Amino acid sequence: MHRLQRLLLNPSAKYAAVFLSVVIAGFCMAQNTRTSGSEQDVFAVNQALGSGINLGNMLDAPVEGEWGVSFQDEYAQIIRKAGFRHVRIPVRWSAHAAGQAPYWIDPAFMKRVRHVVDTCLKAGLHVVLNVHHFEEIYTTPEEQEARLLAIWKQISAEFRTAPNELIFELLNEPQAELTTAKWNRMIPTLLSEVRQLHPNRVIVIGGGRWNSFEELEQLQLPDSDRMLIATFHYYHPFEFTHQGVDFLKETPPPPGRKFPADESEVRSIKSHFTIVSQWAAKNKRPVYVGEFGVAQTAAQSDRVRWIQMIASEASDRGFSVACWEFCSQFGLWSIETGLWNTDIIRALDSVGAKQEAGSPSKDR
Ligand code: BGC
DSSP states (O other), X not given: OOHHHHHHHSHHHHHHHHHHHHHHHHHHHHHHHHHSTXXXXXXXXXXXXXXXXXXXXXXXXXXXXXXXXXXOTHHHHHHHHTTOOEEEEOOOGGGGBOSSTTOOXXXXXXXXXXXXXXXXXXXXXXEEEEOOOOXXXXXXXXXXXXXXXXXXXXXXXXXXXXXXXXEEESOSOOOTTSOHHHHHHHHHHHHHHHHHHOTTOOEEEEOHHHHOGGGTTTOOOOTTOOSEEXXXXXXXXXXXXXXXXXXXXXXXXXXXXXXXXXXXXXXXXXXXXXXXXXXXXXXXXXXXXXXXXXXXXXXXXXXXXXXXXHHHHXXXXXXXXXXXXXXXXXXXXXXXXXXXXXXXXXXXXXXXXXXXXXXXXXXX
């Protein structure tokens, strides 16, 4: 008799075999839920985002054009041809949504956003569409929560049939009164609203203090939702990246700041990225550096060095990135000349090429 048949005829061995097969089946199911489908997909989507650029200061200005730049249809092709794989589109919905329930968004504005999104998708770019500069929610979060929910209800309805290449980002840079703790309480409600029409769409979420990397540790993303990408923004050292800019409430850091000021600056940048990648490994979440950039007031060689370093630290750890931004104060492309800052594009290309060759992750 075959050894297995003999075993199965023995009653205690039979129970043991049944028990064993239940355990094995359970183990296989657990393996399946851990490795199959959604979780894999969201990492693949993050890889597909690769390197992108923010269409900054356009639809996030109080009125498009007020900050000197507005979206032109040809920008999508210019960006795609330069090798970027996605655009992040910051949108100030709150300037175009009623102050009272049901907080209707101006249909003309919705149409304009739709046009910008569709133009970028048609150019073969992934699109990250967010809620940007919602100033009121940063100062009075409790009062504005319903408004943010209503804004997402309307965005969800408008883009309900959009392709998977469209990604949503719930809120840019929670800050001031909107602490990570308060933001954590809003996330599940917002997600369930969006998930009604977009059960599988990838959604980007970051923590408080202007999407600081240090807040990720406190950020609570619902465990059951595996279609999320965590984000943080990176502008360290601020005195370098924001030297001489004219939009800060406080006096801007003086121009002339070099990068790196010393070796410890390089070490601290690397350690910040390592902290995030350890968080990502522990929490099994893909990571997106949704903003990083240097104002044009910095010296060109330092600007190139910093951007290359950040892109490289990110790509070594499998993070996707989006430069801040296309053609304004931090811009990589000039409206006047119609030319890219080729040194920066070359620096980003060298990182992209390394990424495609599959460089190993540093900290996992
Ligand atoms: C803000 C922009 C600003 C940039 C760099 C972004 O999050 O929305 O207005 O230019 O950060 O400070």
